[in-house]
Amino acid sequence: MVLNEDFQVAVPTAFYEDETLNLKATLQHIDYLATQGVQSVLVGGSTGEQHSLTLLEKLQLLDALKKLNTHNDLEIIFGVSSIRQKEAEILAQKINTSNEVTGILLGFPPYILPSQQEAISYAKSVISFANKPTILYNNPRRTGFDITIDTYLTLLKDDWVIGIKEAGNPAHLPELLAKIEKPLKVYMGGESAVTEKLALGFNAISSIAGNIYPTEIKQWFTELKNKQPSSDQTIATKIEELYAYSPLPYVKSKISENEGISFGICRRPLGNNE
Numbered sequence: 001m002v003l004n005e006d007f008q009v010a011v012p013t014a015f016y017e018d019e020t021l022n023l024k025a026t027l028q029h030i031d032y033l034a035t036q037g038v039q040s041v042l043v044g045g046s047t048g049e050q051h052s053l054t055l056l057e058k059l060q061l062l063d064a065l066k067k068l069n070t071h072n073d074l075e076i077i078f079g080v081s082s083i084r085q086k087e088a089e090i091l092a093q094k095i096n097t098s099n100e101v102t103g104i105l106l107g108f109p110p111y112i113l114p115s116q117q118e119a120i121s122y123a124k125s126v127i128s129f130a131n132k133p134t135i136l137y138n139n140p141r142r143t144g145f146d147i148t149i150d151t152y153l154t155l156l157k158d159d160w161v162i163g164i165k166e167a168g169n170p171a172h173l174p175e176l177l178a179k180i181e182k183p184l185k186v187y188m189g190g191e192s193a194v195t196e197k198l199a200l201g202f203n204a205i206s207s208i209a210g211n212i213y214p215t216e217i218k219q220w221f222t223e224l225k226n227k228q229p230s231s232d233q234t235i236a237t238k239i240e241e242l243y244a245y246s247p248l249p250y251v252k253s254k255i256s257e258n259e260g261i262s263f264g265i266c267r268r269p270l271g272n273n274e
Contacts (some may be wrong), residue, residue, distance in 0.1 A: 002162060003103055003133050003185055005040035005075050006203060006225070007218045009033055009210035010047035010189070012252055013061065015264045021057050023064040025263050029211070032259050034070040036214040042206055045079035045105050046142065046189070048246065052267045055087045062091070065100040076100055077135065081107030085122050092129035103133035105165060110143040116151045127160050135163040135187065142167075149176055156180055165189055165206060173200045191217070191239045194224055209242050212254045246270065 006176075011033070030041055042163035044050055044061055053061070062078060078101045082088040095101050106126055108119055127134050128140050136155060140146035146168050154177075155161055163185030166173060173186065187204045188197045194205070203225070210217040213235070220235045230236075242250055249271040256263040 003040070003075060003077070006185070006205070007038075007210070007221055008040040008042055008075070008077065008187065008206045009038050009214060010042040010045050010206045010208055010249060011050040012211065012255070013044065013053065013261070014252075015267060017265060019265070019267045021053075021060060021261075022264050023060065024244075025171040025261050026061065027068055028063060028261050029255055029259065029263065030074075031069045033211070033214055034068075034074050037218065038210065038214050039073065040075035040077065042077045042079060042105055045077075045107075045137075045206070046139065047208055047211075047251075048079060049248070049267055050079050050081060050107070051083075051110060055090060056080070058091050059094060062094055062098060062101070065098070068100065075102045077103050077105050079107065079137075080104045080126060080130065081109065083109045083112060085109075085125060088122070088126045089129045092126045093198070095130050095132060101132065103135065104130050105135045105137050105247070107139065108143050108145045108147070110145075113144050116148055119145060119147070120154055121153055123155050124158070127158060131160065133162045134158075134160045134187065135165050136161060137165045137167070139165075139167040139189070149179070152176055153179060156182070156184070158203070161205070163187060166202070168202050170197055170202070173202065176231065177201045190243075192243070194221065198225060208247055208251060209239050211251050212242070212258065213238055 014022035016022050043119045063148050080088055080091055138147040146221050165187040167189045183206050187206045188202045189206050207217050221229055249266050252263050
C-alpha cells in the first residue's frame with residue numbers, strides 16, 4: 001500500500017468548445033506525459049476542474065482510462081471529492097474495481113463547511129469504498145474547510161492513508177510529522193515556495209507546470225530535493241510566466257500548441273477574457 005513517485009503531474013481535463021467532456025484529448029495528453037518520462041499523474045483533481053464535473057462525467061473519465069496506451073507501471077491517482085458524500089462513495093466504489101487506478105486523492109466537500117467529525121466520517125466512508133492508497137487533500141482556500149492536526153492523526157491511523165496534499169498552512173506540517181510514526185508522502189500543490197516547503201517536511205509535488213515542461217520540472221524538483229543548484233537557468237522564468245496568467249487556460253493552450261492536439265477550453269468563467 002504505497003505510492004512510489006514523488007513527482008506527479010496534475011492533469012487538466014479536456015473539453016470541447018461547447019464545454020462537453022473530451023476524453024480522447026485527455027487520454028492523448030496522459031499518453032504524451034508517459035512518453036516524456038512522467039510516472040505519476042493525477043486525474044480529475046482541482047486542475048482537472050473536478051467540481052465542474054458531474055458524477056456521470058467522472059465515471060466516464062474513469063472508464064476511459066482503460067484506453068490509455070501507457071505502460072502498466074504508470075501511477076494513476078484519481079481525484080475523489082463531492083459536496084454529496086453519496087456521490088463520492090459511488091465514484092470510490094467504481095475506483096475499487098479499476099485496474100488502472102493506483103490510488104485516490106481524497107478532497108473534502110466545498111462550501112458546506114462540515115465539522116471535523118463530519119469530515120472524518122465522510123473520509124472513512126469513502127476510503128472504505130475505494131480500498132486504494134489514499135492521499136488526503138487539505139485545501140481550505142478552495143473548500144472553506146481546514147483539517148486540524150487531530151483530524152489528520154485520526155485519519156492517518158487507517159493503513160490506506162499513505163499521504164497528504166497540504167495546501168493550507170504549511171507551517172503546521174512539522175507538528176504533524178512529529179506526532180506520527182509511519183512514513184508519509186507529503187505533496188505540495190504547484191511550484192510556489194518549493195524550497196521552503198521542502199525544509200518543512202514536504203517530500204513530493206503535484207505539479208501544474210509539468211503538463212508543459214514534464215522533463216524540465218521533474219529534473220528541477222529532483223535537484224531542489226537533493227539541495228543542488230538548478231541545471232536549467234530558464235526554468236524559473238518559465239514557471240513565473242505560467243503563474244502570471246490564469247494558470248489553467250494557459251496550460252491548456254500550451255498543451256494544444258506543444259502536442260498538436262485540440263485540448264480545448266476551460267469551463268466558464270475560467271478562460272473569460274472580459
